[in-house]
Amino acid sequence: MNTQTQLTERNSNAVARVDKEKAQKGPTVTPAVDIHEDAHGITLWADLPGVSRDRLNVHVQDRTLFIEGEAMVGTPEGLRLRHAEIREPRFERAFSLSTDFDTSKIEANLNDGVLKLIIPRREEAKPRRVEVSVG
Amino acid sequence: MSDPLFNTSLFNEFDRLQRQMSSVFGGLPTSIRASRFGTFPQVNLGSTDDSVEIVAFAPGIDPAKIEVTVDKGLLTISGERTRVDSPSEGRAYAQERFAGSFRRAMELPRDADPDKVKARYVNGCLVISVGKRETSRPRTISVQ
Numbered sequence: 001m002n003t004q005t006q007l008t009e010r011n012s013n014a015v016a017r018v019d020k021e022k023a024q025k026g027p028t029v030t031p032a033v034d035i036h037e038d039a040h041g042i043t044l045w046a047d048l049p050g051v052s053r054d055r056l057n058v059h060v061q062d063r064t065l066f067i068e069g070e071a072m073v074g075t076p077e078g079l080r081l082r083h084a085e086i087r088e089p090r091f092e093r094a095f096s097l098s099t100d101f102d103t104s105k106i107e108a109n110l111n112d113g114v115l116k117l118i119i120p121r122r123e124e125a126k127p128r129r130v131e132v133s134v135g
Numbered sequence: 136m137s138d139p140l141f142n143t144s145l146f147n148e149f150d151r152l153q154r155q156m157s158s159v160f161g162g163l164p165t166s167i168r169a170s171r172f173g174t175f176p177q178v179n180l181g182s183t184d185d186s187v188e189i190v191a192f193a194p195g196i197d198p199a200k201i202e203v204t205v206d207k208g209l210l211t212i213s214g215e216r217t218r219v220d221s222p223s224e225g226r227a228y229a230q231e232r233f234a235g236s237f238r239r240a241m242e243l244p245r246d247a248d249p250d251k252v253k254a255r256y257v258n259g260c261l262v263i264s265v266g267k268r269e270t271s272r273p274r275t276i277s278v279q
Binding site for chain 2: 030032033034035036037038039045047048049050051052071073074075076077078079080081082083084085086111112113114
């Protein structure tokens with residue numbers, strides 16, 4: 001019975017912590033992505049409409065790739081919203097990367113609201129053909 | 136604090152799940168007016184005292200290929216988004232981004248003036264501004 005109580009307490013703390021973090025950052029939209037992999041690495045496209053270069057934050061921390069962006073659309077003063085399909089102007093998505101990828105050489109390119117990331121594979125992790133000698 | 140295992144918001148995940156489910160069971164009949172969940176582009180609409188502002192979130196489209204028309208108070212946005220340089224070799228994992236032709240229509244308020252439509256494409260957002268007729272603008276009446 002004693003363990004049970006402790007478990008419950010610990011869980012409620014965890015929930016409270018998440019709630020507090022979310023309250024600070026607010027809800028976000030998960031951007032749609034396309035991911036393609038070939039021998040050189042991974043190419044990722046993410047839809048981030050309305051996000052300009054200075055409001056985009058792509059970073060890698062503890063082998064996790066974070067994409068965060070804030071949409072800004074120039075609207076005139078005194079706008080009253082009538083209908084909204086995108087309610088939160090903040091985009092956020094995270095991906096975990098295996099050690100095969102060289103996170104120091106990620107190329108990022110933002111064009112017309114589409115982010116293109118090229119994540120190269122490490123040299124030693126690239127697939128190679130092993131010659132089999134007959135002898 | 137970053138916590139990759141628990142950092143995903145539950146509602147975002149539900150959102151994504153619903154999108155995936157609706158793409159799998161998309162053939163079921165729905166209300167004739169209900170737009171499909173996850174339509175492209177998503178549209179926000181607002182108004183000010185002298186204009187109606189429409190923002191279509193349509194990233195990665197050549198502005199020359201977007202067509203905006205106004206016909207009898209119905210504003211239509213149509214165009215096509217092609218999947219850029221899809222290489223033949225390798226493997227595709229996620230294919231969530233919209234590709235294909237799209238069309239969205241919305242009814243403009245009666246006081247909107249179809250002769251005063253301006254559209255611009257900024258950072259993947261199509262911003263359309265429709266002016267309102269002079270007569271419909273709010274005015275204060277001075278009391279004598």
